[in-house]
Every structure is written in C-alpha cells, then in structure tokens.
Amino acid sequence: MKNSYGIFNLGLALVLFGAVTAAFADQRAEMTTGTTTVTAQKVEENSRDVPISLTLFDAYSMEDKQIESVKDIAPYTPNLMLFDNSGGGNFSPTMRGIKTRGDSLSTSVGMFIDGIPILNSNGFDEVLMDIKRIEVLKGPQGTLYGKDTQAGAINIITRKPDNEARRKIKADLGTDNKRAILLNVSGPLLKDRFYFGIAGKHYEKDGFIENTKQGGHTDDREHNFGKLNLRFTPSDNLDISFISSKLKRDDGDNAVNGVQGENRKISTDIMGYDESESTSHALKISYDFNNYRFESITTQRTFESITLGNYHFPPTSDFHLESNNTYERASQEFRVTGAANRLTWLAGLYADKDDNEYEFVQFSSSETYPTYQTIEGDSFGVFLHGDYALSQRFSVLAGIRYDQDNKTFEDRGMNLYLEKSCNEITPKLQVKFRKNAHHMFYATVSKGYRSGGFHPYAAAGYSKDYDTETLWNYELGSKSTFFNGKLMLNAAVFYMDINDMQTKTSPEPGKSYMANAAKATSKGFELEANANISKSWGLFASFGYSDAAFDEYSDADGNYQGNKNPYAPEYNYNIGAQYRSGNGFFSRVDINGYGKTYFDKENKNSRDAYNLVNLKIGYEAENYDVYCYAKNLFDTEYDSVGAHGGYFTIYSPPREIGVQLAYRF
Numbered sequence: 001m002k003n004s005y006g007i008f009n010l011g012l013a014l015v016l017f018g019a020v021t022a023a024f025a026d027q028r029a030e031m032t033t034g035t036t037t038v039t040a041q042k043v044e045e046n047s048r049d050v051p052i053s054l055t056l057f058d059a060y061s062m063e064d065k066q067i068e069s070v071k072d073i074a075p076y077t078p079n080l081m082l083f084d085n086s087g088g089g090n091f092s093p094t095m096r097g098i099k100t101r102g103d104s105l106s107t108s109v110g111m112f113i114d115g116i117p118i119l120n121s122n123g124f125d126e127v128l129m130d131i132k133r134i135e136v137l138k139g140p141q142g143t144l145y146g147k148d149t150q151a152g153a154i155n156i157i158t159r160k161p162d163n164e165a166r167r168k169i170k171a172d173l174g175t176d177n178k179r180a181i182l183l184n185v186s187g188p189l190l191k192d193r194f195y196f197g198i199a200g201k202h203y204e205k206d207g208f209i210e211n212t213k214q215g216g217h218t219d220d221r222e223h224n225f226g227k228l229n230l231r232f233t234p235s236d237n238l239d240i241s242f243i244s245s246k247l248k249r250d251d252g253d254n255a256v257n258g259v260q261g262e263n264r265k266i267s268t269d270i271m272g273y274d275e276s277e278s279t280s281h282a283l284k285i286s287y288d289f290n291n292y293r294f295e296s297i298t299t300q301r302t303f304e305s306i307t308l309g310n311y312h313f314p315p316t317s318d319f320h321l322e323s324n325n326t327y328e329r330a331s332q333e334f335r336v337t338g339a340a341n342r343l344t345w346l347a348g349l350y351a352d353k354d355d356n357e358y359e360f361v362q363f364s365s366s367e368t369y370p371t372y373q374t375i376e377g378d379s380f381g382v383f384l385h386g387d388y389a390l391s392q393r394f395s396v397l398a399g400i401r402y403d404q405d406n407k408t409f410e411d412r413g414m415n416l417y418l419e420k421s422c423n424e425i426t427p428k429l430q431v432k433f434r435k436n437a438h439h440m441f442y443a444t445v446s447k448g449y450r451s452g453g454f455h456p457y458a459a460a461g462y463s464k465d466y467d468t469e470t471l472w473n474y475e476l477g478s479k480s481t482f483f484n485g486k487l488m489l490n491a492a493v494f495y496m497d498i499n500d501m502q503t504k505t506s507p508e509p510g511k512s513y514m515a516n517a518a519k520a521t522s523k524g525f526e527l528e529a530n531a532n533i534s535k536s537w538g539l540f541a542s543f544g545y546s547d548a549a550f551d552e553y554s555d556a557d558g559n560y561q562g563n564k565n566p567y568a569p570e571y572n573y574n575i576g577a578q579y580r581s582g583n584g585f586f587s588r589v590d591i592n593g594y595g596k597t598y599f600d601k602e603n604k605n606s607r608d609a610y611n612l613v614n615l616k617i618g619y620e621a622e623n624y625d626v627y628c629y630a631k632n633l634f635d636t637e638y639d640s641v642g643a644h645g646g647y648f649t650i651y652s653p654p655r656e657i658g659v660q661l662a663y664r665f
Contacts, residue, residue: 040135040155041385042144042346043337048479051397051432051442053138053492053526055080055542059131059159064578064588066616066629067134070111070154071125075592075612076574077136078526078544080109080152082124083567083640086254086650089125089247089276095138096496097522097548097568098151098471104502105327105356105375106451110141110149113156114243114282115297115333117352119148122327123278123303127225127247129199130184132159138526139494140448140473142426143399146350146381150448150471151496158243161186161195161231167665174658178205186229197229207252208654213267218310220252237288242281249276253310255651259642264651270320272310278303295335303327323360329353342389350381354407370413375454377407385428397430409454409465416456420465424449438482444475450502458513466514471498486532493525503601505555518553520565522546536582540590541575553601563603570595580620586627588616597640605642612636618660625662632656 036047040054047056055077057067067073071091074082082091083099092100093109100107100121111118111126118124128134134156141149165187172180179202186197207219227245234240253272257264283298309321331352338345358373385399402425409418428446435441450469458464477492500516507513524546531539548565564570576590593611613634618627635655643650 036133038133038135039157040137042335042348043344048440048481049432049434051430051440051444051477053078053475053477053490053494055136055138055528057134057136059133062128062131062134064616065590066614066631067128069125069127070156072128073134073136073154075572076542078528078542078572079138079524079546080136080544081567081569081572081594081597084650085121086256086648089123089249089278090121091124092121092567093124093154094567094569095151096494096524096544097546097565098496098498099565099567101502104453105354106148106453108148108151108450109154110145110147110152111154111156112145113280114158114299115284115331116280116282116299116301117146117329117331118301119329120327122305122325123276126156126278127201127223128156129182129201129225129227130159130186130197130229132157138492139444139475140426140428140446140471142403142424142448143383143401143428143446144346144348144385146383146401147379147403147405147424147449147451150450150469158227158229159186159197160241161188161197161229163188163191163195168662169665170660170662172658172660174205174656176206176208176654176656178203178656178658180204193233195231195233197227197231199225199227199229201225207255208264209253209255209257209651210265211268211271212262212265213269214271218253218266218268218272219255221249222251223247223249239284239286241284243284244281245279247278249274251275253308255653256309257649257651259647259649261649266310268310270308270310272308272320274305274307276303276305276307291340292336292338295333295337297333297335298331300330301328320363321360322363323358325359326355326357328355343386345384345386347384348382350383351379353378371411372413373409373411373456375407375409377405379403379405393434395432395434397428397432399428401426405451407453409456411456414456416464418454418456418465420452420454422452422468424451424468424470438485439478439480441478442476444473444477446473446475447471448473452502453514455504455514459507459511462507462511462513463515464513466502467500467516469498469500469502469516471496488528488530490528491526494523496522498522501550501553503553506557508556511556517555518560519551520549520553521551522548522565522568536579538578538580539576540578541573543571543573545571550601558602560601560603563601564598566598566600569597576614584620586616586618586620588614590614594638599640599643600646605646607638607640610636610638612638623664625660627660628658629660630655630657 038047071082074080079096081094095109098108105120138152141153145153168184170182182201184199204222207217209219211218225247230242232240251274280301285296287294305325333350335348354377356375361370381403383401387397389395404423406421426447430444432442452467454465473496475494480489498520501518503518505517526544528542548568553560572594574592578588591613595609597607599605612632616629632655638652640650
C-alpha cells in the first residue's frame, strides 16, 4: 500500500478515535511512563539504568496492545520483524537487519521463556499467558545469553504467584468465526509458603484460503494451551519455582500458494494439516546468603511438528511435503551474583544437549523422496560480567564468555555422517554516564555470533557444513525523561560489522551450497517515546531504521555487493494514542508498518512497504472489562510474493473485528 494511503488511514482512524472519546475527555485517570524492574542483564535493575536498547512490555501494556503471542510484539519493537513462514508457529526473526534462515537450527535472535532457550525458528511463536513482562534486548547478547543471540534476545518472564488471589476468565469473539476462551487462576495454597498458578486457553478460527475443489477453507486454525506454575518459599531466602506448559495445535494447511496460483484460492484433493505440539518445563531455584545470590535454572523443551503442506504450482503440478520432526533441548545454568563496595558482578556456567529428528517425504504426481535425518549436539559456556562505579555518575561494565558447541549430523538414506565443533569468545565493554536522575547515556562495543551448521544438500565436491558467523557491534544510546517524567525518550544508534556471513552460494551455475561467503554491515538507529499529556491521555511512538547491505558477496550467478540483506525491512514504526478515563472508558488507536523487504540476494523479489491500523474501544470496571476491537482495520493486504527462492506466496491475514469480555472473580 502506498504511504499516502497509510497516512489517510491514520487520519481517518484518529477521527474515529476522537469522536468516540470526546464525550469522556473531561474525565481523568493517572497514566505514567514509570520505571520497571527488569532482569535483562540477569540481575534485578531499574529499566532506566540498563545500558541496552530495550523494549519493555508489562502485563498492562500487553493487554492494551492485545499481545497474545510472541508474534504480536514485533510491530511495537523497533528493528524487529518476525517473518511468518506460513504456519505452525514457525517465525523467523530479523533484528537490526540480521535475519534468521527458516531452514536453520540457529537463529540471529534467541528467545528465553523463564530461562528455557528457544534458538531456532521452529515453534518460535508461543502463547503468552500469565506473563509479568517481556524484555526485548537489541544488539549482541552473547556475553550473558550465549550462542545464537547475535542480534538480540527476547526474555519472557512468567508472573510469580503469591499471597494475592487472582482469578480471571476472558472470552473473544471475532470475524471468521473466531472463538477463544482464557482462564487465569493463582494464589496461595499455604500462606507465605506455597503458591500456584494455572492458565489455559482454547482458540479456534476459520481460514481465509478457499479450496475451490472441495469447498471450505484450507487454513483453519485451532490450538489449546495450558500452563502450571508452582512456587515454594520454605524460608525468606529460598525461592523455588516449577513452571510447565503445553501448546497443541490442530491447524489446517499453511496460508501459502505458488506465485502463479490464484489469489487466496487453491484447488486440491489433499487437505494439508499441522498438528504441532510443544512442551516446556523449567525448575528455578534462588537462594540468598549474605551478599550473594545463587540461582539454578534447569529446563527441558520438546517441539514436535507433524505436518502435510500442500503447494500448488499451476499449470504444471502440485507439490506436497509430509513431515514428522522433533526438536528436543535440555539445559542447565548456574549463576552467582554479588556486590562489594562499587562492584556488582555475575558469574555463570551453562550447558545444553540437543536431540533433533527429521522425517519427511516430498512427493508430487510422479516422484517421491523420503528423508530421515538426525542432528544431535551439546554445548558448554562459562561467563563473567561486572559493573564498576568509577563515581556517582560514571560506570564501566564489562563481560566475557567462552562457548564450545559440538554437533553431529546423520542421514541414513544418503549414508552421510558429519561432525562439527566450534568455540567462540564473546566480550563486551560499556561505559555508562548518568548526568542526573533524568538522563543516562552509554557507549557499547560487543561481539555476537551465530553457530555453524550443516547443509547436506551441497553440490558434489563442496563442503556440507559451514562455520560460525560473527559480528562486532558499536553503539551509542540514551535514556531520558522530561517534564517531571511525563515524557520518556529512548534512543540508540548502531553500526555492526558482520564477517563470515552464512549465505547460500553458487560456485557453478546450477550448483549451490552454504558457506561463510559474505561480509556485510548493518547500521541504523532506534527511537521510542511515550508521553502523558494528561492524566487520561497518552501518546506513543517508536521507529527503527536499519541499512543492512552486502560489502562482499559474489558467486557464479552474479555479484551482490551493495544489495540489501534478504528478509531485512528498511524500517518499522508504531505511532498512536490511548485514552483511559477515571470512570472506566478506554480507547486506543495505533498504526504500525514495515518498509520494503527483499526476499533474495539478487533483490529481485520483494514485499512493498505497508501500514496497518488497529483500534480498541471499551469500558473497564472493577470486576469486568468489555472491548470492541479491530486489527488491520482497513483490510490491507501485504502478501509476501516470491518468498523462499521466488516460488511461494505467503498470504497476509485479513482484517479481524471482534469483542472481548473479561471477568475477575
């Protein structure tokens, strides 16, 4: 959609917004930019003191923004895109122009849910319920978070149950026969000692891709989610939590077609499906003694994906892919934190073990290709981080980490067995200057990396594995408040030098393999602002710009120097207003958008810039809430035509209009 049309949409939405809220403008309800305690650096800190470009979501802002799963945070986070690979919770993150390949078991952005590492795009989109906060950290985070946090990390923390009893039931009804019901219950089982939390969700929605041969829609969606949180505090200095969750999808086919297929229609006798399932467990132990804190985080996660994908390529043939893949990871981390005089420090050990199995069959009208592969691995890391106050205003922060990563690959059908081992050191150095209580500035130099892997389908005679990709990040940032805290402004500017970039290259026409064949730079900035113009009215805006381009990259098919990195939008933004009155009326409007995004190294296939408008209006009482909402109010289409090698069209979701009812008891 053209930018002028997006501006028109915003203007129209603001008119609607103003008309609805004008009647309540004389009412006032306190709104603050506020500060929040975060654990971005694995110690508790005020969010305004953390020298990281950090986008923060608390439980209240998640409700206001209708953030229900991980994919919903991206439009509100500068320089973050979660590219929808068309279903099954498979989202490939791109941050600051550094992308994640959908076919890789490594990622540019790591996600951690209660310490559970999710370091590939499979099952990346998780349901968010009973969440205390989400911290999106931009820039390399390898010193504290380890491998595959090359461009950033997403840290998600569940709310701890306590002595306060909380009970809430919520129902959503919307277009395309959307039905959802959610339940949260938490409180004490034994006052001051033993607490529990239970959360559950059932979700259904009809698809929008028409099957012209069988009727109905091919891409219906349904999932069920449950979470159990048990917390035990036998003494004032010991805190033990066990958090377990399960998400089961029973979806239809992917929202995808061949590039020559009929728009949002497919003709097939084979109905695709996605029956993925993820199960996660985390045991967290924290013990305080004297001036030290010991923490242990033990996790296990399994993601199983049983799918049948149906891809239509008229006029030649249909292509189908049936898969049964399992991804398992167990991890253990020990941390000790302490403080002495001007120094606060953290030291830790980390280890994990992976066990991944792939079983899939590609078939068309004439041929069948079965495949069975396993990838196993283990890694170990040791890290140290400290913050030393030179004075009341100046601090120096430094950290270093050593990681060792071992992997094996086996394909029995190809009679192929591969081994790979790599190690990496990731340092970080920062200077922080606090001018006064309202202004903090920082400078950072840090290293990030993405672990190497396997490409078994490399052309004959070429390597079937590739090495680690590294980058150096140089960053300046500030966090400021003005007008007695009524205006909050965060800013950061960065330059990233990327070496040994993992790219697919063609040494000869018609042949390809994965190699560390490119160099690139990514430079840009991030801005976030929140303003309380009155007790009831708030304005907000964010903007991220990244220019990620190849400095060196060529092969037998061409020279790509100067081309944009694929799946790296030039910018993204969010802007809007919110009104919350003292007598319960609530309204919010926002517009978000992404810049042009290329899908290949040649920069031939791309998705144009687009803008989406969202609206939410309702009434909030002590025990209940009622809302009407619209997502993508003007039903903008922003399909990804030519994705994944130029063969596929991934359809964007249509407008959704609905109502939400919530009751606290």
